[in-house]
Amino acid sequence: MYYYALKMLIGDRAKYIGIIIGLTFASLLITQQSAIFAGIMTRTFSFLTDVSLPDIWVVDPQVQYIDDIKPMQDTKVLRIRGVKGVEWAVPLYKGALRARLENGTFQTCLAIGLDDETLIGGPPRMVAGRLSDLRRSDGVILDQNGAEGKLARSGPDGRRIPLKVGDTLELNDHRVYVVGICEVTQTFQANPVIYTTYSRATTFAPQERKLLSFVAAKAKAGEDAETVCARIREVTGLMAYTPERFKELTFYYYLKYTGMPVNFMTAVALGFIVGITISGQTFYNFTLDNLRYFGTLKAMGTSNRTLLKMILLQALIVGGIGYGLGVGLASAWGALLGGRTQIAFYLPWQLLLITAAAILCICLSSAALSIRKVMKLEPAVVFRS
Amino acid sequence: MNPCMSTPPVSTPFPQIAVRCEGVTKSFGTGAAAVQALRGVDLEVRTGELLMLVGPSGCGKTTLISVIAGVLRRDGGACEVFGQDYLAITEQETTRFRGKRIGFVFQAFNLIPTLTAAENVSAPLVIQGMSRKPAVARAREMLRQVGFDERMQDSSPVDLSGGQQQRVAIARALVHQPNLIVCDEPTSALDSETGRKVMELMRELAVATNRALIVVTHDARIFEFADRIARMEDGRITGIETLKTNAASAAETRSA
Known part of the structure; x- marks a missing residue:
């Protein structure tokens, strides 16, 4: 059934692309803004980074x-x-x-x-x-x-x-x-x-x-x-x-006494909200459009558990693609501009994980609405014209 | 009441009882807004029989087939499908039972537009746990049996005519060899000629193989394909007419 779930997803091109674009944008914004923030923050203690001999x-x-x-x-x-x-x-x-x-x-x-x-x-x-x-x-x-x-x-x-x-x-x-x-x-x-x-x-x-x-x-x-x-x-x-402790001290000073975290967190939150609204809404609409077919599958003997897995798979697939594209674009942006300009861009693996968690959260929230709708769906809906 | 109508049970040519409903009730909503859709329906359908449910809009036909197909839970009365009472089993077991024993043909076809015709037909088999490739192969065979153009098997339902879509829907209803097939207005979206062909096909593929068929319809042009016609009004069966010719020929087909 998972193959059919994917075909249902990909077959609706407009919505599929809409969801991907929303998630890509969210992923790009979250990754890029976090990486710039991380880059700026690492610059605050760059002198300590460069002087490695003293401990x-x-x-x-x-x-x-x-x-x-x-x-x-x-x-x-x-x-x-x-x-x-x-x-x-x-x-x-x-x-x-x-x-x-x-x-x-x-x-x-x-x-x-x-x-x-x-x-x-x-x-x-x-x-x-x-x-x-x-x-x-x-x-x-x-x-x-x-x-x-x-x-x-x-x-x-x-x-x-x-x-x-x-x-x-x-x-x-x-x-x-x-x-x-x-x-x-x-x-x-x-x-x-x-x-x-x-x-x-x-x-x-x-x-x-x-x-x-x-x-x-x-x-x-x-x-x-x-x-x-x-x-x-x-x-x-x-x-x-120690250098690590001094770096921490500097890092937390800037975090506490400058408006930077608020600014960047706002941009990251914006990315998250855009992801939730665009992708969540489109994904929910996609489910609503397919409600009759989910009902048909339910009437034909598909269990709620299988339908849940089908929707989760659809959400995770678009999430994976959106995440990959967003992170890829952010990395390309960082590599391109970071090399030519003095833009601060630092993308450690922890940031990739944070973005992945945010996108996963968006996908699961979107899927949760759809799953609720499909779980509550009476298969008798198939007889309504 | 039509003088040629009699009350159930009458169907001696049909050996096994597929559906037995006694005093089935179902209402929607609560309090003053409650609507009593079924007010004590008694009905028997036997294997090898094509029963048509007719009556004015809102008389409870669709509610009755929904209860019989196990997609809607009744409020009261008794209803057994091949000896199985849905209220005695869990919802999960009902879903499994439905997937195995019941085939559906819908008025609006309900074919998934992003799947090909063959994939749509294979869905009930995949739901039963068959892998996709053999399921699609069997679906293609089924589509051939319903006379569906082989070149169109990989087409999307949206590229098919109404008649072609209904053939695909019939193939989907039959592919997993269900014992009971419920059809909701199967010819309402089709022209007269196509509607007749679809009904001929249903009789040929379903009734002849000893399945039970319940068809909800308004379409008087297809009444001739029924073994019995049950008339409903205001949530009750008001009479059942037996069409002797079809009943006799069905018995002959089986004995042959």
Whole structure:
């Protein structure tokens, strides 16, 4: 009977396509909006993602998330190095610097100052030059997006000329030389990222009493990072987090204090509602149109159980196709635009599962209405003309 | 009452009782809005017999065949179909019984438009648990028996004429070898010539193979195909007329 159920479904082309379109749209909207949201949220802690070596991050106790910089005294590094279980600890600077562009305008950049000796905290991948070139006088490494985008120069024909190794740049009235181009994970603010040494960054930065943004540390082999974090908190009075915990903190901060979740959830809910209304309504109409035939099958001896399975199969088939098309389109959109633009798009398997659950929910709700109608249908309906 | 009518039971040429109804009642709605559709119907139908139920609209013909076919539960009285009382079994068992023992022919054909003619005919077999391929093969054979154009077997019902659709519906009613066939206005959507052909076919394929046929009709042109005609009025059988010629020829066919 399942073959006949499918033929009944596919045979009604207009409704079949209508249901598929509704579910595809719902699936596309839910997947795409969730993936953009996930992409944006992962950018909030992109700096932590890019710096993989430390397993402990020490910050001022008032810090609520990664961009909430509350500078500490440089001497804190020495105190942390003295805590039992700490293998090494290095200073990191993170702050905004203004780059003066060729046309006289200014561009705010994210400056990362790495430990002068070890250069720990550097970019994950170099495109040109080497990380060690930062040791050259006034050397900086630019991220590729920044070098090709916001910091790029304009040619005589108006075309953008990316900054390259050897070019110069003015940062807070200091001339610096580009010694490398790197790739970084896009930041939340999408500003260009500039890597330099800690001492140079603190020289470029507006003068303050305290300039140390973070202390990146490593637990000794065999030591549990969480335990060392607790020890640092106890000994220094500072906050120490593992990267995962710091990411969580940042993630929940943005979740709680920005309107982003509401915006994206609204779009996702819209997709869900559109799915329920368009597909649910069309599927219900499809069942109503076929009620006489379901009644005929019932009169001819088809059990309620078989009819229920037939309707469920129809719902799951359109759900599967709609889900596949929606997720496929969303992935294609992400691959196409994500590669060419700086649009945040992150589609982990968990999101695919969430979309699948949402589409399943839409299908089952639609099917439930139809099933109720068919279950209550008296087979005597077949004798009504 | 017509003087040539007699009261049941009269059908000596038909050996086995297929349907026995005694004092069957059925009403719809409740309270002041209640409508008494059947007010104590007594009726017997035997195997090999073609019984026509006639009467004005709203007299309870369709309700009666619905009760007999087990698609509607009676309120009172007794009704057995091949010895089976539907009220004594569960709804599921009734559905199974119906699927196995009863064939249906509907006024509006009720052929599923998205299935081919052969697939429509195969449906009762698939419902019984037969796999699709052998079911469709048997359906094709049945369609040949009802004289359905072989080239049209894979056509959608919407591409068929009324007569062709009714042949498909008859094939569907017969394909699983039911013992009782109930037909609701089988010729009302057909022209006179096609209606006659359909009735000839029903007699040939159903009555001759010792099945019982109950046909609800308004169509006086097909009365001649009946063995007996039961007239209904206001929820009761008011008289039953036996057409001797058909009854005798049916008995002859069986003995041959």
